[in-house]
Amino acid sequence: RMSDFMVNVLNELLVDEHGLYNLPCDHCDEVFPGILVGDAEIARSIRNLHRLGVTHVLNAAHGTTLMHVETGPAFYEGSGIVYHGIPACDLDSYDLGKFFEEGAEFIEKALSHPKAGRVLVHCREGYSRSPSLVVAFLMLRRGRDVQSALRQVRSCRAIGPNDGFLRQLLHLEYKLAEQREASA
Template sequence: MATETTPDYPCTPEELTDIITSPCGGLCMMPSDAYNEVFPNIFIGEESIAKNRMGLKGIGITHILNAAEGNSDYHVNINAEMYKRVDIIYYGIKAMDQMNFQLTPYFDKSVEFIQQAIDAGGKVMVNCKMGASRSATLVLAYLMIEHHMPVQDATRLVRSKREICPNDGFMQQLCDLNEQLKKAGHFDKNQDEKTDIEHE
């Protein structure tokens, strides 16, 4: 996956907001579709598609990651038992779409779940209530960790496929992850791959 040169400066939620809102003149738009494929075999969706087991099977979903597990109005009340009959593997996170909620502790497990699905030849639906904040944040973290994309590149890619709007707290957590990965030389692997391709 080609990437732009990783910026030397630390990213900010404001920078990510600019990337997200630039296609709509500075407005943060809610998704216009129930779900979208934002990366090969990875989908982001809202509550309606997450609860539609036959709809999920119809698009070939084999795994579902619910980033809003719970039974309040702000959650999506689904569980592993619901999907056994249609052979969909389920993983749920009890996250709140609030600025002070720490989603970072769930990044590694979510990335592992998504990658296991991809490695098995499957398709993953990552959902939350609206398919715009919690789910988008987890997919962005996945692209950063597994595909060595700086957060700016990951955000541009996902936003080109779906309207997303992570809250400012989640965007700060993604920026913090970006700085951590950048200091570890994580994004250099992407540049090395790009250079190898250019020299073939």
């Protein structure tokens, strides 16, 4: 299947020169001006978020199971940090695509914040769910194609979106290309 071939092409962008996936070295990395991708640990440290100048937090693992990061608006109350949660699971079968637009809108809102907004997009490890939402943002709001968007994030942080998410990002690319053709 064409999509399987393309998923392999995208996976090639994610591995190192030995063909291995690496794990992130840091709790968070700035992957695009004003956008940090990170893990549960950084998300739970308001002191560090303030130190990094984070004004907004997008939790791609909003929920209460072990697979999720249980923070929520109450956790950030009084910190001045704006919270938004997306209840994604890191499973090939999970439809993250239905949140691409919602996530992109929140990131855009954070970046256009008058006080030089900086947004932390996180999940448990900052490896699959959150980078996928940032890639979707770059495609939806910055005109990037999926390969260039993945390369951008991967150049700043070791990431490994699952194959289901990569398929959904490819689907987004086809959809955006169709829209561009229709409006041409």
